[in-house]
Amino acid sequence: MEANGRAGRDENVKITAQLLKLKTGQFDLESILFLKLKNIGICNLGCIGDCVNLERLDLSGNDISNLTPLSSLKLLTVLNLSANRISNLDPLNSCENLQNLNLSGNLISSVDALRSLSELKNLETIRLKDTICNFSNPVCMNTSYRSAMLEIFPKIKVLDGERISGRGSDLYRLCKDMDASLKEMCSSGPVGELPGPKKWVEDSYWELKPMWKTQSDEAVEHFYNILKECRELNNKAADVIAKAERRLILK
Known part of the structure; x- marks a missing residue:
């Protein structure tokens, strides 16, 4: 599927010890902590x-x-499975330390298919749809999808890129409301184009790199980043209002 980045690459690839050693430079598979194997046609997870x-x-x-x-990956904390052909998630219920899971762009058809993940007590972030990449799952079309997800994962902090609870949730909703208001103002008249909304999850989010910062450092940095976005949205709003007022005066 070209839309999922599957065009122009080898197909039917199986993960072997040789492939893992080639990709990581590690001769001992147990020494591998971070692994990135995207867009290479893997159909068999092998070893x-x-x-x-x-x-x-x-x-x-x-x-x-x-x-x-x-x-068997008990220590796995971050897993990106977006843009694959997955419908059965049962094997993931053994990944007891999983915190962040991306399943957007797969074949998950019902909420029941997600219930096997409800025992993952450390799961904080889960994504089944990604509007930026235009990835989704059939289950996301269900009108009760969001409420069902919150019922299955009552402690979830981020669902589909939207912060549900925890630090920053109120600020996120404020940013979202401000962004919606700006779009409505712009659509009401030709008062100048504004840049599109920023991605909630940046491209570098899934880069596999060691976590040098503590969780508290990341929380503080995340808070100030959101605050910065609020200021930028406020400046944009002020600029739009000023342009609209000038147009009214000229009329």
């Missing part, structure tokens, strides 16, 4: 389960449907 100390894994843009080999 990925031998990387028992793996913490971050990016398998986006492949042809994966069977997740069974991932069940």
